Amino acid sequence: MERYDPQAIEEKWQRVWEDEQAFVVPNPVSGESEPDATYILEMLPYPSGELHMGHVFNYTLGDVFTHVRRRQGMTVLRPMGYDAFGLPAENAAIREGGHPRVITNRNIESIRRQMRRMGWAIDWSREVSTCEPEYYRWTQWIFLRFFEKGLAYRKEAPVKWCPNDQTVLANEQVVDGMCERCGAEVESKSLTQWFFKITDYADALLDEMELLEQWPERVLTMQRNWIGRSAGARVLFSVAELGDELPVFTTRPDTLFGATFFVIAPEHPLVSKLVAGTEHEAAVAEYVRHTSARSAVEREAKEKDGVFTGRFAVNPVNGEQIPIWVADYVLMEYGTGAIMAVPAHDERDHAFAERYGLEVRQVVVAPGGDGGEMPTEGAYVAHSDDEALVNSGSFDGLSSPEAKQAITAWLAERELGEETIGYRLRDWLLSRQRYWGCPIPIVHCEKCGIVAVPDDQLPVVLPEVEDFKPKGRSPLATAEEWVHTACPTCGGAAMRETDTMDTFVDSSWYFLRYTDSDNDKAPFDREIADKWMPVRQYIGGIEHAVLHLLYARFFTKVLNDLGLIGVREPFARLFTQGMIYRGGAKMSKSKGNVVSPDEAIARYGADAMRLYILYMGPAEQDKEWQDTGIEGTVRLLERVWRLAQEVAARGPVEAPVEGELVRASHRAISRVSDDILRRFQFHTPIAALFELVNEVYPLKDDVARAGEVRFATETILSLLQPYAPHVAEELWATLGHERLWQTPWPVADPELLVQDVVEIAVQVNGKLRDRLRVASGTTEEELLALALASEKVKLHLDGEPRKTIVVAGRLVNIVV
Secondary structure (H helix, E strand, O other): OOOOOHHHHHHHHHHHHHHOOOOOOOOOOOOOOOOOEEEEEEOOOOOOOOOOHHHHHHHHHHHHHHHHHHHOOOEEEOOOEEOOOOHHHHHHHHHHOOOHHHHHHHHHHHHHHHHHHHOOOOOHHHOEEOOOHHHHHHHHHHHHHHHHOOOEEEEEEEEEEEOOOOEEEOHHHEEOOEEOOOOOEOEEEEEEEEEEOHHHHHHHHHHHHHHOOEOOHHHHHHHHHHHOOEEEEEEEEEEOOOOOEEEEEEOOHHHHHHOOEEEEOOOOOOHHHHHOOOOOHHHHHHHHHHHOOOOHHHHHHOOOOEEEEEEEEEOOOOOOEEEEEEEOOOOOOOOOOEEEEOOOOOHHHHHHHHHHOOOOOOOEEOOOOOOOOOOOOOOOOOOOOOOEEOOOHHHOOOEHHHHHHHHHHHHHHOOOEEEEEEOOOOOEEOEEOOOOOOEOOEEEEOOOEEEEOOHHHOOOOOOOOOOOOOOOOOHHHHOHHHHEEEOOOOOOEEEEOOOEEOHHHHOOOHHHHHOOOOOOOOOOOHHHHHHHOOEOEEEEEHHHOOOHHHHHHHHHHHHHHOOOOOOOOOEOEEEEEOOEEEOOEEOOHHHOOOOOHHHHHHHHOHHHHHHHHHHOOOOOOOEEOOHHHHHHHHHHHHHHHHHHHHHHHHOOOOOOOOOHHHHHHHHHHHHHHHHHHHOOOOOHHHHHHHHHHHHHHHHOOOHHHHHHHHHHHHHHHHHHOOOOHHHHHHHHHHOOOOOHHHOOOOOOOHHHHOOOEEEEEEEEOOEEEEEEEEEOOOOHHHHHHHHHHOHHHHOOOOOOOOEEEEEOOOEEEEEO
16 A cells, blocks of 8 residues: 655645646636636735745635635636735845845745645736736826825825834834834824825725625724714814814713813824923923824723823813813824813713812713712713703703704804714825835926826836835935936926835735736726626635725725726625634744744645644634644544545445445535535534544445445545645545546535434533434433433432533533
């Protein structure tokens, strides 16, 4: 009998698939359609190094689903590419003394080699890299369509700035006031930046979530909270002495009479004017420097603190002057960056007031309240429609809903406020002062102003620069021949935009480029894109819930409004997988707990690693890598190998239509198909294969049941193929068949799923103590009696059971 040699077998079948272009899917001829076309996609990798186990899990999961769908007769598009621009590649190049393009291309070659070695069923003919001019030409083209539509604009804004990386950071890239990537203390500064007006699509992004029936509710909730739509009022406070207006957005205009102080965010543009030349200037400046750089999450979580500006705001409803504070629990990302603080009816305001001895004035009472002492410790926030106003002048006695309308109307009459809708969402800041990114296709002309680069001059190619290290301005500014150009409108002297785009722009439309990746006339042909879109199954990490996924939805809606594509949502079904841990921590080089995919393949083979990485636990949960676990899947494959070799040695036999192994095989088919396709679970099908192998193995030498054994063995190989395609193909060929990857997916016979005898697991306090084989249909009372009568179970009983749980046809659990 031949020895199982995973290295030789895997390399053999990878050559076969490459030679036969097994997974290449051509686009249809214009006017034709592909029956059962479906698009399966995992989030594209960032080529900052080699693949890690998170990638292996993600792409193997997608591979299993893809194989099953293809074998069900569907035409499946499953491409691959690289999110290749951005900080990690540039910083790696700086560390290694190389060029970002060289480092990136080296990493892409490494990742491509690893992916092919995994045997993933990918259509490599559609491969794209976002750093190639053939791709970013169309990123620039799309930017210009946004610019024409008024969705791309430039303005000065406060930003979080990393002095080490010399670039703008998103809130999510700031941890504890430090740059997530390099650890430098982040600063706040004001820069002229490019933005996408995603706020124009806030309502569409919220309301059209009803189309996303197959998205995790957790992701939708995160996006709803990120957008943060709420009905309320815009109220104009003013600054005593200076006369400047300080607008606020509030959902509780009924509590305006309870405002006892005013708070503005550290980034608020009026901060420096409020304290200029006052005794508070230095203290406020120091507070702003340290606090404005913290992320929104950190600022929300930390103890509330702040600093007094020495100025006062005038409350428009009663003319009271209330102190203005700067505090980091107020964010520029929400409302106007300023709040009226009502400590009696807001927990954060109450904590702040207690800390600094500020007045707490109750203006809303519960039904039946008399406006006396506060009914609870802390703020009174139990909001109800029948609560009433107190201490609110002429509005006393009105219910809260009535007061909201009345006070807002009173403000509107005096042009001091108006009813409005507020959003937490802010426009997307896309400028980056770094070299390795997509150039923004804009020139600046003294005569014509901001001018778009004409389409026929795209791409604006990223120039070569001698020194791309960050210096506080974009390194592109040093490429003087590139920067100085002619204005496309008047022909006069002009200068190119030197900021590059946020890499999330590149990844907001890549899934559309895959559908028509060789198109040199447009980013994609609408007829072709509409054939494949939306992506039927998208797979990726939960960490992308409110950036990549929200931006991709935004892009798709804009492109739909422009008539470039026929769908409103990019991803019909979304799955967010868990992370891989080792030693209780996320795998990382710094922790020394990384398992190299290359080393694991060299030792165990790709098939064993594919099986193990999905067998570790539910796909949506975090999982712990155990070296002994992969050895278990190696033993399973070796067992299947020996079984198939012995079955092949006996030669073909007539396939039976009855027999317990035939029934067991159909049960396995049903269970594997249901778990993968309906439940989207990938570990339980492997357990089903283990069980079927265990049922077949003791009977492999029974000549009288040779037909059953062969049928069961072929079923094992057919169900194993999506997980371990190399060894499954090899053994399928050994049994005299061809192209298992094209063989129809097996379908369970419903009549054979009805069991005459079933196996019942008996547990005591959750631990398996016995297995009982009983007639199908045995009642719960009979099952419990049989379990209690078991000698193996009696050994673990001490007195009467405290509780019994019976799952008909499956389980008896006795709690003692």
